[in-house]
Amino acid sequence: xxxxxxxxxxxxxxxxxxxxxxxxxxxxxxxxxxxxxxxxxxxxxxxxxxxxxxxxxxxxxxxxxxxxxxxxxxxxxxxxxxxxxxxxxxxxxxxxxxxxxxxxxxxxxxxxxxxxxxxxxxxxxxxxxxxxxxxxxxxxxxxxxxxxxxxxxxxxxxxxxxxxxxxxxxxxxxxxxxxxxxxxxxxxxxxxxxxxxxxxxxxxxxxxxxxxxxxxxxxxxxxxxxxxxxxxxxx
Numbered sequence: 001x002x003x004x005x006x007x008x009x010x011x012x013x014x015x016x017x018x019x020x021x022x023x024x025x026x027x028x029x030x031x032x033x034x035x036x037x038x039x040x041x042x043x044x045x046x047x048x049x050x051x052x053x054x055x056x057x058x059x060x061x062x063x064x065x066x067x068x069x070x071x072x073x074x075x076x077x078x079x080x081x082x083x084x085x086x087x088x089x090x091x092x093x094x095x096x097x098x099x100x101x102x103x104x105x106x107x108x109x110x111x112x113x114x115x116x117x118x119x120x121x122x123x124x125x126x127x128x129x130x131x132x133x134x135x136x137x138x139x140x141x142x143x144x145x146x147x148x149x150x151x152x153x154x155x156x157x158x159x160x161x162x163x164x165x166x167x168x169x170x171x172x173x174x175x176x177x178x179x180x181x182x183x184x185x186x187x188x189x190x191x192x193x194x195x196x197x198x199x200x201x202x203x204x205x206x207x208x209x210x211x212x213x214x215x216x217x218x219x220x221x222x223x224x225x226x227x228x229x230x231x232x233x234x235x
């Protein structure tokens with residue numbers, strides 16, 4: 001008599017790939033498919049738009065500085081303002097990870113390989129290249145301080161605000177989008193159109209596509225699946 005066994009080799013009288021009529025009774029369709037809500041996906045995409053706006057603001061500041069539209073005094077005032085706002089946010093949110101995050105980037109807490117340092121190093125290299133074209137030492141100091149504040153502390157501030165109050169994070173992100181679009185509009189119209197198109201694509205088009213694609217997802221589970229461990233092998 002044939003019986004289903006996970007291990008034990010070929011059973012006499014039956015082919016190795018033999019199955020009886022009960023084989024498909026345990027088939028389950030779409031057991032692990034997660035139904036996603038369009039609004040929830042759009043809200044989650046705000047974080048991506050948030051960082052895109054930060055990059056756009058940095059590039060705009062670099063461009064204005066290289067064109068000498070912003071002098072070193074104004075840039076230093078901007079640096080001081082960013083420092084005050086950043087530390088105020090940290091104090092208001094009372095983020096329990098603040099001290100740890102001051103010495104480690106947010107991605108490093110869950111990533112022992114510190115792969116997030118790649119983007120940080122690239123941004124610092126870009127800042128040095130921009131600073132090398134400035135006319136005075138004070139200009140160089142101001143732009144490097146600005147870049148370090150944005151690339152080092154902006155992820156920390158965003159992380160703490162999001163942990164403290166998600167609605168505040170959304171409000172802050174939308175305000176950042178408005179400011180960024182305003183700055184890019186006065187800087188260069190084509191840059192403004194490109195940024196606006198990217199924000200619409202990331203925040204509206206991509207979530208809509210994801211929801212539509214979910215309708216065509218079809219998953220089949222059954223006794224033919226690989227066995228899954230019910231315990232952690234690292235224990």
